[in-house]
Amino acid sequence: VFCATCGMDPWLLHVAARDGRATDVATLLSLRFDVNRRTEQHGNSPLLLACLAGHAECARLLLAAGASTELVSANGTSPLHAACRDRGHPECARLLLEARAHADVADGAGVTPLLDASFCGAAACARLLLAHGADGSRATVDGRTPVDLILALPEARAEHGQILELLLRRPPRAPEPTAATDASCRRPCLQTTGRAGCRADFRSRRGGCR
Secondary structure, three states: OOOOOOOOOOOOHHHHHHOOOHHHHHHHOOOOOOOOOOEEEEOOOOHHHHHHOOOOOHHHHHHHHHHHHOOOOOOOOHHHHHHHOOOOHHHHHHHHHHHOOOOOOOOOOOOOOHHHHHOOOOOOOOOHHEEEOOOOOEEEEEOOOOOHHHOOOOOOOHHHHHHHHHHHHHOOHHHHHHHHOOOOOOOOOOOOOOOOOOOOOOHHHEEEEO
């Protein structure tokens, strides 16, 4: 399979973004590679791969070329989720949030970037998310909040304690009115219903956080 525009392998941009080769990313973008093309098996975009590996310069180039912050993988992972996993990549998270990525985007199990950051102890990312309006009380579809995830950890690090302090210090968000409770409100309902249940073990689903 080759790029219809330049005749090259269309996945070169994904590989360059994943590997952090910013010069190659810039060159491929100048050749009009599709910045929002998703891989066939997992549905990963170049931006998601760059953020997952913490390559902020690649993420910046991709965003400047029109990469979507809301394009998710096959399992619902967004670039912002990816930036908040493991120890977190706060520079990537900052770039995404400044590009108006939705701070409370949720995957199919109701996991938000803040839930990922809380579980993984990515304190800098959690701080950024909360500063951009992330809901510290939002739970997975099986009812676990960021605080619940931290308190259930068998071995918490200092970063988990920092996140817990941020969450407990933050006043709870007032519930949003929905069509079911306020017929005069014209905003879309923010309640999540009918989603598949969250897998029983958050850690095994995430692959663990070092």
